[in-house]
Amino acid sequence: MMLNFFDQFMSPAHLGIPLMALALTLPWILFPSPSTRWLNNRLITLQGWFINRFTQQLLIPLNLAGHKWATILTSLMLFLITLNMLGLLPYTFTPTTQLSLNLGFAIPLWLATVLIGVRNQPTAALGHLLPEGTPTLLIPTLIIIETVSLLIRPIALGVRLTANLTAGHLLIQLIATAAFVLLPLMPAVAILTATVLFLLTLLEVAVAMIQAYVFVLLLSLYLQENI
Template identity: 80%
Template sequence: MTLSFFDQFMSPVFLGIPLAAIAIALPWILFPTPTARWTNNRLLNLQSWFINRFTQQLLLPINLGGHKWAALLTSLMIFLITLNMLGLLPYTFTPTTQLSINLGLATPLWLATVIIGMRNQPTHALGHLLPEGTPGPLIPVLIIIETISLFIRPLALGVRLTANLTAGHLLIQLIATASFVLLSLMPTVAIAVTVVLFLLTLLEVAVAMIQAYVFVLLLTLYLQENV
């Protein structure tokens, strides 16, 4: 029986227990916890520097009202990066290749930004549905289009993250399979394919980090419109 390449994206189950829950909970154990000492080690200093720099860069274009989201957005960024990076290890599972998990992250956060806008400044929030200076006959059509674009945002967030990670993982498996098959037939070509596989793995590491950053960055843009 020939297995499908897409079987790697199925949520693994052991004794009836979905292992996706363990994969989601594992990253929090890997990060060192700050201590109450006056001085920290190099790893804690590097972690603190990265979190501070990222938080400053992320909140730079946001008004003061959105700075309350700093802890949530930074935690989400680190969480997504860790999940994406751990999924590149052999014999592991990437939860963010599941659309349901990504939509479960994107939809509540997007809905929270919309509710904040409707509560704090309803006129400004509803004003996004109709651009200024729109001709009269186009008003109903533009309102419908802008409403659809508003409700499609969480779907776009989830699909973007899922599609990029799924495509990268699938391409790595295809090239690795080709390298293994060509090893006995054409060793020179197999070595060249292995070099391409190594470069693609480096690219996938960058994609795993960039897609997590893009996910959080788009959420900050949605938040900026409503605070």
């Protein structure tokens, strides 16, 4: 019996108990905690170097007022990249393939950036809805268009992350299924397919890292517009 390829994206449950909370908690357990010794081991040193470098790159386009968000954005980046990478392991589940979870990340953070802009600089925040020099007849139309583009930002954030990870997982499963089916029939083609599968897996690892970075980078750009 052929299973549905989309079964891998169903939220896992054991004895009727959803395991989504466990899937979201596990990445934090895997990170090593800094020790009180004078010299840390290589893993903790590498982890600290990566966090420092990413935070520096993240704060370059932000004003000083946006530096308060460094902890939130860096933590979100580490959380998303760990979830995406763990989802590539066999017999695992990728929570970030769920649109509801991604929207749960995107909407509150996007709304926070908008509220900060409305509170701190209401004139500039509302000025984004109407470009300077707009003809009088086009003002109502442009206001509607800019409002829709503003409201669609969190949806685009969530859909982009979900679509990229879902498409990559589906493509990997399709090529893996083809390799197993072709192995007894055409071994040479199966080996070639397995080579493509290996290259695609490397590409999916890069996509998992890049999509987490793009998610946080776009949030930082939205924040920069409102501070």
